[in-house]
Amino acid sequence: MTDQTRPPTEFKLEVALGALGIGVPDALEEEARKRADDPTMRATLLAGLLHLRVQEAVHRLIVGQQNQEAPGAFIGRLAAVSPQGWPLEENHAEHAEWELSWAFDRAARMIDDVGEGAAPYCEEGMHDKPVDAHASAAISAIEIARDMLRLRSDPEYYGDREGALELLHEHLHRLHVAHAAVGDHHRQAAAEQDVVQGGDDEHDHDLGLPDGFEDPAGRPVNNELLSAFAGAAFDRCQSCQDVNMTLIVEDSATTARLVELACTTIHAQFGGLPRSLLDDDVPGPAAPPFRRLARAGADGNNAAMFELCEQMTVEDRRAAANTAADFVVHAITRGE
Known part of the structure; x- marks a missing residue:
């Protein structure tokens, strides 16, 4: 073991912090006393403090004095210290996992905060009380990134590859559900803001029902609502x-x-539906609930699609409708 790989001592960490003018907060000292049974705890806490403050210092050095220097100078500094420009060889997959773990923990600290700005929803099978959908979506996205990195660097990390792919699919599903909750939250907020700013003025988008929108089977479809959406x-x-x-x-x-x-x-x-809109294991932007409904209605079995949609939660219907709306709105606005 060399000096570069040997864990730093408390003394060396205190010297480093002192050289940078960084004081040790009382809360860290209290935490170290609570965990006195671990002889490395205080050194670990000091190292964590040094890590965070050095990150802040690097950021300040990169940004520099933008108003008093040549345009783009800070971009050059950023490029030099970023992983793509860093002159030293490193294990990028390993370091990416470390860095993602910090982002994961920060998002996890935010998930129970359902105060101002949050999008409260009940996470399926995970929590028995409302959590913030923004933080939940961020956690799922980080888990997906971590899954992908591990599949590349260590395919056997989860035991077997098929299990790893199933876990990845579960994280994707949770991301879609949280994304739908975030979308609902911000759409409602935008609608409320529009009412406040617009007063009593109502928007009249009287397009009339486009050709083909009427349900030929006479099912209880709200055609007026679809017309208003169109x-x-x-x-x-x-x-x-x-x-x-x-x-x-x-x-x-x-x-x-x-x-x-x-x-x-x-x-x-396209003369048919692509597999990316039907199969759960094919990458693509279509939400899983949309794919389930599309599969149910394959070969013209539309009654099965309507029955399945009736059994879905509002969150799943929102995810399916968002995907459907992307295609329908594109067709309407292009006059197709």
Whole structure:
């Protein structure tokens, strides 16, 4: 073991902190006393403090005095210390996991904070009380990044590759659900803001029901709501699209009809539905609930699609409808 790899002593860490003018907070000393049974705890806490303060110092050095130096000088410094420009050879996969673990822990500290700015929702099978969907989505995204890195550097990390892929799929599903909750939160906030700013003025997006929107099977679809959504999409009024979408996902038949219209649009364009819209194991932007509904309605079995949509939660219907809306809105705005 060399001086470069030997764990630093408390004395050396105190010297380093003192040289940088960094005091040791009382809270850290108290934590060290609580965990006195671990002889390395105080050194670990001092190392953590040094790590955080050095990160802050590096950031300040990179940013520099932007108003008093040549334009782009800070970009050159950033490039030099970033992993892509760092002149020393390192194990990037290993370091990426370390760095992701810090981001994971910070997001985990935020998840129970459902105060101002949070998007409270109940995480499926994970928590029995509301948590913040932003933090939950961030945690899932970090887990996905970590899964991908481990699959590359150590495919047997989780025991077997198939198990690792199943875990990755679970993290993707949780991300989709949290993303839907975040979307609901911000759409509702935007709609409320629009009402406050717009006063009593109402938006009238009277497009009339586009050809093909009427449900030929006569199911209890809210065609007027779909018409309002289509009109808002044609006029590119995002706030009204968001308001109408919130109402659509409360109605299973109208949600299923929107998914059905998306599938019809895609089928007309490509002569069929791509596997990325049907199979859960094929990468693509389509949410898993959309894929389940699309599979159920394959080969014209649309009644099964409507039945499955009725059994879904509002969160799953929102995820499916968001994917469907992307295709339908694109078709409407392009006049297809």
